[in-house]
Amino acid sequence: MPQSPDLALAPRPAPSILATLARRNEVALLICLLALIIFFSLASSSFLTPRNLTNVLGQASLAMVAGVGVAIVVMSGEIDVSIGSLAGAVGIPLVTIMNMTESLPLGIAGALLLALVVGVVNGYLVAYLGINSLIATLGTMFIIRGGIYLYTGQRSIPDTAYLEEFFQLGNGRFFDFLPYPALISLIILAIFIYVMRMRPFGRQIYAVGGNPEVARLAGFDVRRVKFICLVISALLAGVAGILLSSRLGSAVHVAGLGFEFQVVAAVVLGGVSLAGGVGSLVGVALGVLILSFLSNGLGMLNLATEWQLVVTGGIIIAAVAFDEFKRRNQKQ
Amino acid sequence: MLDEARTGHAAAIDTSIPALEMVGIGKRFPGVLALENVDLRLEPGKVHALMGENGAGKSTLIKILAGVYEKDVGTIRIAGREVEIRTPRDALSQGIKVVFQEIALIPEFTVAENIFLEDYPTSGAGNIRWRKIRDDAAALFDRIGFKVNPDARTGDLPVSQQQMVEIARALASEARIVVMDEPTSSLTPTEVEMLFSVIRRLTSLGIAILYVSHKLDEIFEIADTVTVLRDGRHISTQPKTAHTSDTLIRDMIGRQIGDLFPRSRGAGTGDVVVGVSGLSTAKLADIAFEARAGEVLGVFGLMGAGRTELAKALVGYDPIRTGTITIGGSPLCPHDTRTAVSLGIGLLTEDRKTEGLMLELPVMHNMSLASLGRFANMSFLDEKRERSAVQEFVDRFRVKTPSLEQHIKNLSGGNQQKVLLARWLMRGLKVIVVDEPTRGIDVGAKSEIFALIDRLAAEGLAVIMMTSEMPELLGLSDRIMVMAEGRITATMGRDEATQEKILNAAIA
Amino acid sequence: MTETASSVAPPSRLRALTGNNEIVLIVILAVLCVLISIGAPQFYSVENVVAILRQCALVLIVASGMTMLLIAAEVDLSVGASLAFSGVVAMDVTNKTNSVLLGGLAGIAFGASVGLFNGLVVTRLRVNSLIATIATMMILQGGIYLYTREAVQNRHSIRLFTDLSTGYVGPVPVPVIIAALVFIACYVVLRHTMVGRYIYAVGANEKAARLSGLRSERLKLGVFVFTGMLVGLAGLLLASLMNTGQPTAGRGFELQVIAAVILGGTSLMGGRGTLIGTLLAVLVLKVIDNGIIILRWNQDLQMIVPGLVIIGATWLDLVRRKSDAR
Incomplete structure (x- = not known):
């Protein structure tokens, strides 16, 4: 083989670990998160306590669970905005079945079955009929929310079975330390980090979102991948909904209103590109945590919840703008 | 292995x-x-x-x-x-x-992962064997003498190396x-x-x-x-x-190849209308040249040589680090296509679909876009005048379209290209930059495009033609400029140009 | 050679005004009207028709702007929050100055500045407009409670203020006239001016538009501000209608508007869409609402049916385009 004098062919020096780290979006997010934690622990003495920190994990768990699902859908190049309505809706079969059978597993099965049906419908509309995912899931969002109102007559369905397990699910703590919802969300997060990294299917999701044409040429079934992503997203929204209704102790007809916006914001803040193909679940988890710590910390400072909304909105814009700025600079 | x-x-x-x-x-x-x-x-x-x-x-x-x-x-x-x-x-x-x-x-993936994209090696439990992917890719590259880091992000590689990765992939497949x-x-x-x-x-x-x-x-x-x-x-x-x-x-x-390149004019000897000196951008270094009215200046380079980048910088689309560009004597503000167009320079892009056409819009709207001001009174359009002007160009350029309302995506590549050329001619330019003007165009339409380019120069425009096609470079250009790695490596007249000379300069 | 182009007959007037998607909507609208009037003959009464038009007014005003925005390949999800906030501002300023003119201007200016903010974030900071305007929505929802904890009551009792929403000119309610004027203005701009052409061009292919010498960012900024102004105007009408500045008003309004625009055939990818389609879609959605009420159906169907219609209409459009391509 002739030795090449050509510069373009010279092996590139491996980038230094530091440079690689600095390029990673997760590191920037982690720094943001730590800065937030340091700031709040200086500002409020009750912030940096194990109790409060685990509390935040518990509060973050709903957005974490649903966020994993939405992130996967967005990575595959689509979007799912029906998750808020769905998270609210699964409480109805859950509580109704529990009230009838006094069985939590049956209730959960009913809730997940509803989520599965919605996921299959979303997936079919988007992947096989080819309807734009924002439109399709906006449509199902309306239909589900309307269905909730219709079924409940715009009232909550109280839990009359008073199952201890049901209460514990959303409010109990594992070894009296980590809230169960936090535990569940971390397990789900770990499973999907593993899937995205170690299973061929995870890689197919990135490929399909990054460049559907290339993915097709590589022999991937683009439609199937998108379909499954939307089903997963619905199932995870269902899990979030189950946790939510345990925390609320009933099926509340307005539960999950606006949840989709929160989750999409966290996902994008976590560095997942709306164009698809880019992002990591670690980033998403950090995005969720940043927003949760922010709202917890601002609450500790006795700032009105309204301020929390304002600050959160501002931070989302700043984070995405910064990310965009960084990307443009790298290109130059 | x-x-x-x-x-x-x-x-x-x-x-x-x-x-x-x-x-x-x-x-x-x-x-x-x-x-x-x-x-x-x-x-x-x-x-x-x-x-x-x-x-x-x-x-x-x-x-x-x-x-x-x-x-x-x-x-x-x-x-x-x-x-x-x-x-x-x-x-x-x-x-x-x-x-x-x-x-x-997939640009986001590592080189090694792309090699095995079609068939990930997995363990018995179905997990991806990343180490094997990396080692096998490294061994494969070693064997064919291809020096690239298997852990590099694919999108960071130059195009030629990405092409080699693709070829190496064929070896790894069954x-x-x-x-x-x-x-x-x-x-x-x-x-x-x-x-x-x-x-x-x-x-x-x-x-x-x-x-x-x-x-x-x-x-x-x-x-x-x-x-x-x-x-x-x-x-x-x-x-x-x-x-x-x-x-x-x-x-x-x-x-006969001669039929493809009609030549209706003598050598261009008009005034200098484009002056470029010391131009550098992210991808270009120290570019200097002039182009005259009535000439076709051919710019040749292999892929990645900077042809398209030069074209984009000339019309104010890409930001400029240093250097000046003058059009008809007036300096061009960098990074502002609007003044560039108003000074009389326009670009016929290499990539029609993503940078030229509004696929969903009708032929008429596509063609008149750059010259709407001519048909407007206080921003209100006189559609009658617009329509007749567009019709005139459709007739003159023999654009085959069922109507002016036809979505341009339904036209053939050659006819699309004619509409885009007309977009600029309707506006009236001093300089037109054409980047790979015949890419994806069938042979018949090709010769029509060549004839149009020739006629433009004959009518007194300066034409700067970026191309990687040797026949059209030699057939159309009055002068030839060769680029490699973002620099100009040779400039020669029509008579002194040969394939060997041009290629040697392009590899330099 | 000229025969290829000139031998083709010019498209019919109707076809020129309306695309195929509009025809689908007209059919849907006609079918709806027939079906509803069978069940409830009072559907065609003057009062009911006027009521439907009045219902359309607010959505149509904002949807006109949103159509332009979507054609330019951007979107604004903050319109609901901004609607409520501008209504509050308009009522508050009118209370303080006793001038409907100043109050109205304040409401519109507030909406416009929200649009300006959105536009700057999208065009200068290059934040995706979906995310940027979700963030703006959050900021406004928080901000409105910081501005006022409770509804701002009407303390000025100026007749003109309430007339804005409840008055009539002849048999036609004032908000319908305002909506019609806004619609016509937008229609003319989009169809008959350079600005309209540029909006389509930028939405269809921003790179190509820039290379053709258009200043795409300035144009988009303008459309954001214009949409914001219309939101301010709608906020003023809403405050007048409810006779208070209600911070909780406008929840879900953004989805209603976007649903209408999309149903009207405007593409989320930009470059495609018409105001006629938006008008028809607003009518379809409001006729459905009205039908559910006068047929005494459960009002919660008012969410479900539009959801089905949006999905169904998009799918029909897709099927039609596929068969066109063949």
């Missing part, structure tokens, strides 16, 4: 049966008969060249083979067995691997038939050597190669048999030794 696997695999290949037979293949697109009754037969362990001009039907044929398009009629047999190929997955499972000219890699579509279009000469050694390795394993190109020297070096297509029809299939350059060109073009 891989070679062992491959030899075992190759042992299964029966060399007495054709690896691939395509018989009577036909394909029709709306308004175009792309392929008509085409036959092709590949032998195991041989390199079969497929030649033809742009629009001859080469890419349609290989896209049918790759499962991107479905054929309308005809049969495909692989190793003697009739098969149906409907999806890319069908093609892969039949052992057909296509290396496309457009890069088919393919019995490897199709390469213009594999050398962006490679350096060293890389071309590397490619040829990859091809020889593949053929020694009994793999059949379909090599698509229009570069004669490559064909004579690597091919065993040559099939020529023209206008979607099969023209000839002969052993390489039966051909000379002349017979190949005759088969491909089917007429």
Whole structure:
């Protein structure tokens, strides 16, 4: 083989670990998160306590669970905005079945079955009929929310079975330390980090979102991948909904209103590109945590919840703008 | 390690049966008969060249083979067995691997992962074996002498290396038939050597190669048999030794090359209308040149040489680091296309679909976009005047369209290009920059575009033509400027230019 | 050679005004009207028709702007929050100055500045408009409670203020007239001016538009501000209608508007869409609402049916385009 004098062919020096780290979006997010934690622990003495920190994990768990699902859908190049309505809706079969059978597993099965049906419908509309995912899931969002109102007559369905397990699910703590919802969300997060990294299917999701044409040429079934992503997203929204209704102790007809916006914001803040193909679940988890710590910390400072909304909105814009700025600079 | 696997695999290949037979293949697109009754037969362990001009039907044929398009009629047999190929997955499972000219890699993934994209090695539990992917990729690169870090992010590599990654991928796959579509279009000469050694390795394993190109020297070096297509029809299939350059060109073009390049004007000797000095951008270094009214200045360079970047900088689209550009004596504000257009410079882009056309809009709106001011009174449009002006250009340029309301996406490439040219001429320019003006345009329309460019120069415009096609460079230009790695490496007059001189400067 | 172009008959007037998607909507609208009037003959009464038009007014005003925004390949999800906030501002300023003119201007100016903010974030900071305007929505939802904890009551009792929403000119309610004027103005701009052409061009292909010498960012900024102004105007009408500045008003309004625009055939990818389609879609959605009420159906169907209609209409459009391509 002739030795090449050509510069373009010279092996590139491996980038230094530091440079690689600095390029990673997760590191920037982690720094943001730590800065937030340091700031709040200086500002409020009750912030940096194990109790409060685990509390935040518990509060973050709903957005974490649903966020994993939405992130996967967005990575595959689509979007799912029906998750808020769905998270609210699964409480109805859950509580109704529990009230009838006094069985939590049956209730959960009913809730997940509803989520599965919605996921299959979303997936079919988007992947096989080819309807734009924002439109399709906006449509199902309306239909589900309307269905909730219709079924409940715009009232909550109280839990009359008073199952201890049901209460514990959303409010109990594992070894009296980590809230169960936090535990569940971390397990789900770990499973999907593993899937995205170690299973061929995870890689197919990135490929399909990054460049559907290339993915097709590589022999991937683009439609199937998108379909499954939307089903997963619905199932995870269902899990979030189950946790939510345990925390609320009933099926509340307005539960999950606006949840989709929160989750999409966290996902994008976590560095997942709306164009698809880019992002990591670690980033998403950090995005969720940043927003949760922010709202917890601002609450500790006795700032009105309204301020929390304002600050959160501002931070989302700043984070995405910064990310965009960084990307443009790298290109130059 | 891989070679062992491959030899075992190759042992299964029966060399007495054709690896691939395509018989009577036909394909029709709306308004175009792309392929008509085409036959092709590949032998195991041989390199079969497929030649033809742009629009001859080469890419349609290989896209049918790759499962991107479905054929309308005809049969495909692989190793003697009739098969149906409907999806890319069908093609892969039949052992057909296509290396496309457009890069088919996921930019976010590492080089090693892209090598194994089609078939991740997994453990018994179904987990991806990342270490094996990395090691096998490194070993593969070592063996073919390709120096690239397998852990590099693919999108960070230069285009030529990405192309090599694609080619290396063919080695890692279990393919019995490897199709390469213009594999050398962006490679350096060293890389071309590397490619040829990859091809020889593949053929020694009994793999059949379909090599698509229009570069004669490559064909004579690597091919065993040559099939020529023209206008979607099969023209000839002969052993390489039966051909000379002349017979190949005759088969491909089917007429005199002189007809393609009409020349209605003398050498351009007008005033200097474009002056560039000390121009540097992210991709360009120290560019300086002038262009005169009435001349065609050809700019040649291999892929990645900076042709398109220069074009974009000239019209104020890309930001400039240093240097000045003057159009008709007035300096151009950097990074502002609006003043560039108002000074009288416009760009006919290389990539019509993403940078030129508004696909969803009608022909009329596409054409009049840059000159709406002429038809407007206080921003209100006089559609009657606009329509008649557009109609005039449609007639003059012989744009084939059922109506001015037709969405431009339904027009053929050549007609789209005419509409885009008209967009600028309607506006009235001093300088037009054309970047690969005949890419994806069929032969007939090509000569019309050439005639139009020639006429523009005759009418006193300065034409700066970026191209990687040697015939159109030599056929149209008054002066030729060669670029390599973002710099100008040579400038020569029409009379002193030869293929060798130009290529030498382009590789420099 | 000229025969290829000139021999083709000019498209019919109707076809020129309406695309195929509009025809689908007209059919849907006609079918709806027939079906509803069978069940409830009072559907065609003057009062009911006027009521439907009045219902359309607010959505149509904002949807006109949103159509332009979507054609330019951007979107604004903050219109609901901004609607409520501008209503509050308009009522508050009118209370303080006793001038409907100043109050109205304040409401419109507030909406416009929200649009300006969105536009700057999208065009200068290059934040995706979906995310940027979700963030703006959050900021406004928080901000409105910081501005006022409870509804701002009407303390000025100026007749003109309430007339804005409840008055009539002849048989036609004032908000319908305002909506019609806004619609016509937008229609003319989009169809007959350079600005309209540029909006389509930028949405269809921003790179190509820039290379053709258009200043795409400035144009988009303008459309954001214009949409914001219309939101301010709608906020003023809403405050007048409810006779208070209600911080909780406008929840879900953004989805209603976007649903209408999308149903009207405007593409989320930009470059495609018409105001006629938006008008028809607003009518379809409001006729459905009205039908559910006068047929005495459960009002919660008012969410479900539009959801089905949006998905169904998009799918029909898709099927039609596929068969066109063949």
